[in-house]
Amino acid sequence: SYELTQPPSVSVSPGQTARISCSGSGLSNRHVYWYQQKSGQAPVLVIYEDSNRPSGIPERFSGSISGTVATLTISGAQVDDDSEYYCYSTDGAGQGVFGGGTKVTVL
Amino acid sequence: EVLLVESGGGLVKPGGTLRLSCEASGFTFNIHYMVWVRQAPGKGLEWISSISHGGGNIDVADSVKGRFTISRDNAKNSVFLQMNSLRAEDTAIYYCAREALGAPDLYPDYWGQGTLVTVSS
Numbered sequence: 001s002y003e004l005t006q007p008p009s010v011s012v013s014p015g016q017t018a019r020i021s022c023s024g025s026g027l028s029n030r031h032v033y034w035y036q037q038k039s040g041q042a043p044v045l046v047i048y049e050d051s052n053r054p055s056g057i058p059e060r061f062s063g064s065i066s067g068t069v070a071t072l073t074i075s076g077a078q079v080d081d082d083s084e085y086y087c088y089s090t091d092g093a094g095q096g097v098f099g100g101g102t103k104v105t106v107l
Numbered sequence: 108e109v110l111l112v113e114s115g116g117g118l119v120k121p122g123g124t125l126r127l128s129c130e131a132s133g134f135t136f137n138i139h140y141m142v143w144v145r146q147a148p149g150k151g152l153e154w155i156s157s158i159s160h161g162g163g164n165i166d167v168a169d170s171v172k173g174r175f176t177i178s179r180d181n182a183k184n185s186v187f188l189q190m191n192s193l194r195a196e197d198t199a200i201y202y203c204a205r206e207a208l209g210a211p212d213l214y215p216d217y218w219g220q221g222t223l224v225t226v227s228s
Contacts, residue, residue, distance in 0.1 A: 001169070033214045035152075042202060042218040043152065049211065086152050090212050094166040096142065096154035 002026060002091040004099035011105045018074040020102045022087030025068055032070035033088040034063055036081075037101075043086065047072060074104070082106045109133040109217040113203050116222030119193055123226070127188040129203030129219055137161075137181040140206035140213055143188050145199035146221075153199075157206065157213065158186065171197075193226045200224075 004024040012018040022032060034047035045054050047063035050070065060075045074081050087099040115127040129141070142157040156167045156177040165177055176189040186203060200223050204215035 031212050031214075033212075035215075037152075042220050043215075044218070045214075045216050048207070048214065048216070054216070088152075088214060090214075094157070094164075094213075095168060096144075096157070096213065096215075098144075098152040098154060101151040 002089075002097050004087050004089060004097055006085075006087060006099040006102045008100070009103045009105065011107065012074075012077045014079055014106055015076055018077045018081070018104055018106070020072040020074075020085050020087075020104065022070045022072070022099050023068055024089060024097075024099075026092060027065060027068045027070055027089060030089050030092065032063070032065055034061075034072045035086045035088065037084045037086065039083075046085075077104070077106045079106050109205065111203050111205065111217060111219030113201065113219045113222040116201065116224045118225045118227065120228050121194060121226055123193050125190045125193065125224060127190065127201055127203075127222060127224070129186045129188075131184045131186070131203075131205070134205070136184040139208055141177075141179060141186040142204050142206055142213075142215055143177060143186075144202045144204055144215065144218075145197075145224075146202070147196070147199040150199075155201075156188065190224070193224075195226050198224060198226050 035043035037043040050065045051063040110132045143155040158177045179186040200221040202221045203219040205217045206213045207216040
């Protein structure tokens with residue numbers, strides 16, 4: 001089955017840059033999406049089609065992809081960005097796949 | 108405003124059944140694919156099943172295939188998840204989500220707040 005791999009955790013100080021990776025063998029020809037999930041809340045889309053921000057998402061969130069690795073970057077991280085982040089893609093057979101999630105701690 | 112409200116969760120014994128509902132508002136329901144995603148306590152997100160706008164195209168994760176069935180009623184702006192032969196490992200928050208329209212891929216762009224299903228004796 002298709003898998004997306006993320007690091008379990010990333011820690012940054014306020015104002016620093018956080019980078020979260022997501023690797024998968026099929027990412028070279030598929031799009032990646034990123035979701036933020038705060039504790040006790042539903043996920044929120046923060047990046048779609050690799051690098052696009054939905055309306056209302058701060059500019060400090062950006063996405064990129066190189067080969068089979070996608071990266072979510074939070075530039076100038078704020079305490080409010082302390083959350084779990086999930087990458088998502090499709091398996092080419094009609095099913096969605098989530099990465100295991102990365103806990104970003106801003107402290 | 109896009110709104111998705113799930114209901115139907117609760118405590119059920121192993122082997123039991125449950126039917127989840129998700130009522131949508133704030134958008135044209137019958138042109139969007141819909142999807143169910145779950146999250147076990149303290150764990151990550153797991154894609155479960157999706158259904159096309161007309162209901163003719165359905166995909167199901169292997170982990171629930173043969174036990175869970177997705178359906179929709181466009182007249183009622185609702186999508187459902189029938190869960191049979193429930194197991195302890197099905198314990199999770201179940202989220203209903205709308206799939207984005209006109210994109211190269213299917214992906215959830217709006218989510219409900221979820222409904223908790225607990226399978227325990």
